[in-house]
Amino acid sequence: xxxxxxxxxxxxxxxxxLLARNNESIAARxxxxxxxxxxxxxxxxxxxxPFAPLVVHDVNLILxxxxxxxxxxxxxGQHPAFEFVKACLERGKSVVTSNKELVATKGLELMQTAKAxxxxxxFEASVGGxxxxxxxxxxxxxxxxxxxxxxxxxxxxxxILTKMFADGMPFDTALGLAQENGYAEKDxxxxxxxxxxxxxxxxxxxxxxxxxxxxxQVRTEGVRGVATEDVLYAxxxxxxxxxxxxxxxxxxxxxxAVVGPMLVPFDNLLANVNDVYxxxxxxGDAVEDVIFYGRGAGRFPTAxxxxxDMIDCAKHTQRRRFFDWETGGADYVAPAAxxxxxxxxxxxxxxxxxxFAALRGLLPGAQKLSREGAQPHELALITPKMEEGxxxxxxxxxxxxxxxxxx
Amino acid sequence: xxxxxxxxxxxxxxxxxLLARNNESIAARxxxxxxxxxxxxxxxxxxxxPFAPLVVHDVNLILxxxxxxxxxxxxxGQHPAFEFVKACLERGKSVVTSNKELVATKGLELMQTAKAxxxxxxFEASVGGxxxxxxxxxxxxxxxxxxxxxxxxxxxxxxILTKMFADGMPFDTALGLAQENGYAEKDxxxxxxxxxxxxxxxxxxxxxxxxxxxxxQVRTEGVRGVATEDVLYAxxxxxxxxxxxxxxxxxxxxxxAVVGPMLVPFDNLLANVNDVYxxxxxxGDAVEDVIFYGRGAGRFPTAxxxxxDMIDCAKHTQRRRFFDWETGGADYVAPAAxxxxxxxxxxxxxxxxxxFAALRGLLPGAQKLSREGAQPHELALITPKMEEGxxxxxxxxxxxxxxxxxx
Numbered sequence: 001x002x003x004x005x006x007x008x009x010x011x012x013x014x015x016x017x018l019l020a021r022n023n024e025s026i027a028a029r030x031x032x033x034x035x036x037x038x039x040x041x042x043x044x045x046x047x048x049x050p051f052a053p054l055v056v057h058d059v060n061l062i063l064x065x066x067x068x069x070x071x072x073x074x075x076x077g078q079h080p081a082f083e084f085v086k087a088c089l090e091r092g093k094s095v096v097t098s099n100k101e102l103v104a105t106k107g108l109e110l111m112q113t114a115k116a117x118x119x120x121x122x123f124e125a126s127v128g129g130x131x132x133x134x135x136x137x138x139x140x141x142x143x144x145x146x147x148x149x150x151x152x153x154x155x156x157x158x159x160i161l162t163k164m165f166a167d168g169m170p171f172d173t174a175l176g177l178a179q180e181n182g183y184a185e186k187d188x189x190x191x192x193x194x195x196x197x198x199x200x201x202x203x204x205x206x207x208x209x210x211x212x213x214x215x216x217q218v219r220t221e222g223v224r225g226v227a228t229e230d231v232l233y234a235x236x237x238x239x240x241x242x243x244x245x246x247x248x249x250x251x252x253x254x255x256x257a258v259v260g261p262m263l264v265p266f267d268n269l270l271a272n273v274n275d276v277y278x279x280x281x282x283x284g285d286a287v288e289d290v291i292f293y294g295r296g297a298g299r300f301p302t303a304x305x306x307x308x309d310m311i312d313c314a315k316h317t318q319r320r321r322f323f324d325w326e327t328g329g330a331d332y333v334a335p336a337a338x339x340x341x342x343x344x345x346x347x348x349x350x351x352x353x354x355x356f357a358a359l360r361g362l363l364p365g366a367q368k369l370s371r372e373g374a375q376p377h378e379l380a381l382i383t384p385k386m387e388e389g390x391x392x393x394x395x396x397x398x399x400x401x402x403x404x405x406x407x
Numbered sequence: 408x409x410x411x412x413x414x415x416x417x418x419x420x421x422x423x424x425l426l427a428r429n430n431e432s433i434a435a436r437x438x439x440x441x442x443x444x445x446x447x448x449x450x451x452x453x454x455x456x457p458f459a460p461l462v463v464h465d466v467n468l469i470l471x472x473x474x475x476x477x478x479x480x481x482x483x484g485q486h487p488a489f490e491f492v493k494a495c496l497e498r499g500k501s502v503v504t505s506n507k508e509l510v511a512t513k514g515l516e517l518m519q520t521a522k523a524x525x526x527x528x529x530f531e532a533s534v535g536g537x538x539x540x541x542x543x544x545x546x547x548x549x550x551x552x553x554x555x556x557x558x559x560x561x562x563x564x565x566x567i568l569t570k571m572f573a574d575g576m577p578f579d580t581a582l583g584l585a586q587e588n589g590y591a592e593k594d595x596x597x598x599x600x601x602x603x604x605x606x607x608x609x610x611x612x613x614x615x616x617x618x619x620x621x622x623x624q625v626r627t628e629g630v631r632g633v634a635t636e637d638v639l640y641a642x643x644x645x646x647x648x649x650x651x652x653x654x655x656x657x658x659x660x661x662x663x664a665v666v667g668p669m670l671v672p673f674d675n676l677l678a679n680v681n682d683v684y685x686x687x688x689x690x691g692d693a694v695e696d697v698i699f700y701g702r703g704a705g706r707f708p709t710a711x712x713x714x715x716d717m718i719d720c721a722k723h724t725q726r727r728r729f730f731d732w733e734t735g736g737a738d739y740v741a742p743a744a745x746x747x748x749x750x751x752x753x754x755x756x757x758x759x760x761x762x763f764a765a766l767r768g769l770l771p772g773a774q775k776l777s778r779e780g781a782q783p784h785e786l787a788l789i790t791p792k793m794e795e796g797x798x799x800x801x802x803x804x805x806x807x808x809x810x811x812x813x814x
Contacts, residue, residue: 030549131694304691310550
């Protein structure tokens with residue numbers, strides 16, 4: 001069986017190299033001694049690259065070649081990845097992808113196409129890089145009713161927050177350092193504004209709860225609003241700040257799904273996940289909490305997941321029906337304001353003591369926080385657990401600087 | 408397809424309850440609408456138990472019933488579990504087990520029996536309770552060459568060590584508390600002396616490196632020797648003490664495999680795994696470090712893994728060949744004394760300063776440790792990385808109180 005890669009960037013080139021490097025053990029595990037990489041589709045040429053002879057520019061070479069049984073899509077983005085993947089599936093080729101945007105937005109349609117043509121569409125690499133998560137969620141925890149999936153899903157922002165906490169760096173300096181190290185793009189918005197984490201929590205929620213959750217249904221905040229003051233208040237109160245994607249099954253059959261910076265207590269393992277690492281927590285009724293940790297991005301970690309999916313496809317030339325989900329519908333995700341949560345709130349005010357006294361009437365049980373170097377007109381507090389909308393209503397008219405959920 | 412459970416103890420009764428509780432979703436995932444629990448084999452009667460009508464005492468009822476396609480073995484121990492499991496496999500029934508002793512000692516033979524009869528022998532529940540680890544190791548990381556597997560594999564000892572660290576409890580008090588809470592048996596030796604962790608690292612090493620590692624090949628130390636003084640020295644130097652099972656692939660094709668208390672640096676995620684939780688780290692050449700965390704024992708977490716394996720068997724009535732390993736042989740595991748490691752050493756001596764000066768000549772780069780309340784004739788140090796046997800030779804004739812590896 002022959003293989004093709006679509007998109008020869010960081011991940012695609014990692015896939016080519018990993019297939020070559022661990023050739024022998026991969027052949028043994030896939031039980032396909034003749035698994036051969038035949039084409040690499042890319043618009044560019046790669047003179048001098050060891051895989052340059054395989055590079056082609058016309059997707060039809062792959063689509064029309066009956067020897068190609070498995071295609072790895074590592075182009076990223078929605079178009080033309082969607083059209084290419086769909087065409088491959090329609091021609092009876094299994095597809096594996098690392099493209100979270102594609103899975104989060106078009107996963108349901110592509111899964112149905114794969115089903116109709118009795119081939120596989122696998123996407124372990126789309127969440128958590130090389131961390132095994134999609135298969136454990138859908139197979140290993142199959143005996144469980146899953147009630148929650150949450151985690152640190154973006155390495156770039158976790159690196160930035162780690163630097164803000166450990167080294168007291170302001171956000172902009174930490175972002176600059178992430179860019180210098182190649183962890184953040186020149187335009188960092190997909191990471192920093194939470195869109196990347198949003199796509200991943202959509203995929204996880206879809207698999208955990210069985211209905212498609214779309215990115216536009218998930219309230220998404222990034223880390224730009226996290227100030228040094230917030231870091232100091234959180235630390236003093238025993239919390240780390242992490243960008244968390246979180247989805248929960250609600251009793252009425254809907255789900256809650258949000259992305260945003262949250263205060264995570266020090267004794268929670270997620271608070272101890274630093275630098276570019278990711279960690280994903282799943283709560284099942286039988287297994288309780290399990291956490292999966294590792295590098296959430298990078299050439300070889302991501303290629304590891306792509307190639308594992310290729311091996312799986314090679315072993316199962318007939319479609320494996322692990323993944324099946326339905327359409328969710330417009331009302332499937334409950335408004336975030338209805339979630340019952342504790343909030344961290346920082347505001348500017350004339351007199352912190354008077355303001356806190358006034359707010360405590362509206363937010364009974366609220367706790368005032370302190371920090372080193374607190375300014376006179378600054379108040380930070382943690383609300384009791386209540387409907388988020390109600391807590392925010394109590395703050396109406398106040399000069400609120402920062403709002404974050406407690407994890 | 409009908410099911411049977413052999414052994415109606417903590418785990419077996421959890422399996423029966425979980426099958427009943429999540430009946431609908433389990434049927435959907437296994438694509439077997441008629442999966443029915445038919446027999447529970449146990450020597451005892453369970454009057455009043457909801458599953459009492461299914462209890463039988465004769466294994467032949469299960470063996471001779473052609474409707475039984477999948478058997479869960481949750482008896483524990485080697486005998487008669489081995490004979491029963493083997494007979495089931497020979498009659499063409501797939502077997503799933505939570506019995507680590509059985510897999511660690513007889514796994515190779517049972518796997519070969521399963522192969523010969525084209526049925527499955529699965530054992531996700533034998534390591535890490537409900538934490539998905541066996542399947543991720545053999546499937547999700549299939550593109551990797553694994554160089555190391557290590558972790559906190561026993562919840563009882565991790566609870567004890569957590570109490571010694573967090574609350575300054577002496578070992579005996581912490582053990583008593585573990586017994587009160589039902590985490591430790593009345594005879595705690597399987598946990599406390601490391602045998603349980605040893606069986607689990609054998610299973611992990613076998614799967615990771617492809618050859619069977621037997622418990623008697625693994626140098627195994629428990630936690631009885633961890634003294635309050637060691638806790639204080641470790642903490643002061645920035646380490647937690649954890650009972651670690653660790654297996655590494657050596658360059659000459661052999662493996663290193665040991666179980667013992669080790670000093671884990673605070674910034675390693677494993678140092679932050681507390682109470683009865685387990686965590687398993689795998690290092691692959693592409694994925695780098697991944698960690699799996701969760702409850703390593705308990706009725707429902709373990710049943711979660713058993714039932715996931717049953718679902719897998721139901722979906723694949725033909726044998727899936729994920730697991731294949733060979734015999735290792737007597738020389739396959741290198742002597743632990745040849746491992747290159749840093750050691751923590753505590754000894755009694757006349758003059759700590761003079762002794763340290765003398766030892767530093769033999770252990771160049773050794774670091775002296777300090778603690779609150781240190782006694783005058785007490786010395787603790789960390790050796791440089793060197794062959795363990797050579798480091799211990801340098802201490803010959805000294806009154807050594809404690810030796811532990813650094814993780």
